[in-house]
Amino acid sequence: MGLEAEASDADVVRAVLAGDVERYAVLVRRYRDRYARYAARMLGSRDIAEDAVQDALVRAFDRLADCRDPTKFAGWLFLILRNRCYAERRRRQRERPLEPMDDGLAGTDRPDGAYDQLERQRALERSLQRLTAEQREVFVLKHVEGMAYEEIAQVTGATVASLKMRMHRAYDRLRELMKGHL
Amino acid sequence: MMAGYHALVKQVLDGERSLADLPLDLRAEAEEAVRLVHAVDRAPVTLPAAVEERVMAAVREHAASPARRAWRWLHAPRDVELRLRIRPWMVWGGALTAAASLAILLTRPTISSSPPETRVASRDTVLVRFVLYAPGARRVAVAGTFNQWDRSAAPLVPAGTSGVWTTTLALRVGQHQYAFVVDGERWVADPGAPAVDDGFGRRNSLMAVTAHGGRVL
Numbered sequence: 001m002g003l004e005a006e007a008s009d010a011d012v013v014r015a016v017l018a019g020d021v022e023r024y025a026v027l028v029r030r031y032r033d034r035y036a037r038y039a040a041r042m043l044g045s046r047d048i049a050e051d052a053v054q055d056a057l058v059r060a061f062d063r064l065a066d067c068r069d070p071t072k073f074a075g076w077l078f079l080i081l082r083n084r085c086y087a088e089r090r091r092r093q094r095e096r097p098l099e100p101m102d103d104g105l106a107g108t109d110r111p112d113g114a115y116d117q118l119e120r121q122r123a124l125e126r127s128l129q130r131l132t133a134e135q136r137e138v139f140v141l142k143h144v145e146g147m148a149y150e151e152i153a154q155v156t157g158a159t160v161a162s163l164k165m166r167m168h169r170a171y172d173r174l175r176e177l178m179k180g181h182l
Numbered sequence: 183m184m185a186g187y188h189a190l191v192k193q194v195l196d197g198e199r200s201l202a203d204l205p206l207d208l209r210a211e212a213e214e215a216v217r218l219v220h221a222v223d224r225a226p227v228t229l230p231a232a233v234e235e236r237v238m239a240a241v242r243e244h245a246a247s248p249a250r251r252a253w254r255w256l257h258a259p260r261d262v263e264l265r266l267r268i269r270p271w272m273v274w275g276g277a278l279t280a281a282a283s284l285a286i287l288l289t290r291p292t293i294s295s296s297p298p299e300t301r302v303a304s305r306d307t308v309l310v311r312f313v314l315y316a317p318g319a320r321r322v323a324v325a326g327t328f329n330q331w332d333r334s335a336a337p338l339v340p341a342g343t344s345g346v347w348t349t350t351l352a353l354r355v356g357q358h359q360y361a362f363v364v365d366g367e368r369w370v371a372d373p374g375a376p377a378v379d380d381g382f383g384r385r386n387s388l389m390a391v392t393a394h395g396g397r398v399l
Contacts, residue, residue, distance in 0.1 A: 144224055
């Protein structure tokens with residue numbers, strides 16, 4: 001376990017590429033939950049997020065030889081997951097346009113007295129699904145994952161100015177959608 | 183339709199301004215906006231351990247698939263017996279072709295290259311020459327599957343002040359993907375070779391190195 005924790009992403013990637021397929025489990029354990037919250041908030045469903053993370057991890061293995069910089073495996077995997085989330089969003093829009101989803105993502109084990117907050121949380125989850133994928137992503141990365149605009153720009157490739165513009169439009173849209181819950 | 187938040191209120195949400203800095207007439211609007219952001223659920227999401235089992239099952243299956251084995255076969259080094267018979271006209275023909283390619287390259291205004299030139303170096307490696315026309319570049323390197331995409335492992339050297347950068351690498355027989363790295367950060371696909379989408383908006387150039395030399399795919 002100690003060795004597993006010490007092994008860098010790059011070491012594990014190189015070992016897998018050299019034929020030690022079982023070492024890939026180290027990366028699966030390392031990133032399975034780390035990216036689950038992003039996927040869940042992007043897709044509005046824990047179950048769909050689980051599928052997305054699973055698919056992204058398998059796809060990353062299939063394309064591991066294309067990982068240009070094994071020390072940046074985390075960011076590379078994030079991009080695969082991000083593409084997967086966008087694709088899932090497009091697929092759902094074709095099949096069930098703007099259908100609100102609520103499978104308990106906002107949590108149910110909350111103490112009594114937190115009802116208003118819980119209701120607001122659920123309303124926000126539903127509202128996030130009605131933003132554009134780009135608006136939702138910047139909102140999730142900033143307010144759920146706690147990233148600065150500069151960090152978001154680094155992982156998404158967008159400029160800080162365009163990210164701010166998306167975010168500010170998201171704030172306005174959310175205000176409209178959350179009317180009555182604030 | 184409801185009006186959007188005031189620009190100053192958005193700055194509060196972005197963490198660039200505090201509530202106390204706002205004019206009094208914007209306080210109520212800002213408090214509403216803050217309630218919105220506070221409704222965000224930041225609880226961690228934990229996936230079941232079965233995810234790992236399913237991923238690893240798929241990984242083992244894919245690793246054993248014929249396509250994957252074929253890919254590994256292409257990458258794996260092996261001994262190859264070579265019998266080369268070169269005629270003088272081949273040498274002259276090759277030199278003339280290379281000269282013509284270079285002349286065309288030098289007339290192009292933007293980044294360009296010719297398909298990598300190759301010659302056999304040993305029984306399982308082939309010398310491949312990479313050429314990129316990148317006037318104005320401060321440094322150029324080539325990175326690919328053959329050097330784990332290390333952007334500093336294979337620098338190209340400038341040919342005088344012509345803007346042409348070159349290097350020669352000994353590559354193993356097999357299929358390789360690669361791209362040039364200009365000034366340490368800009369990835370440029372080889373304009374002289376076919377490219378494939380790497381799935382993330384970038385293009386990787388493709389090249390097959392055989393025991394008889396290299397060729398772009």
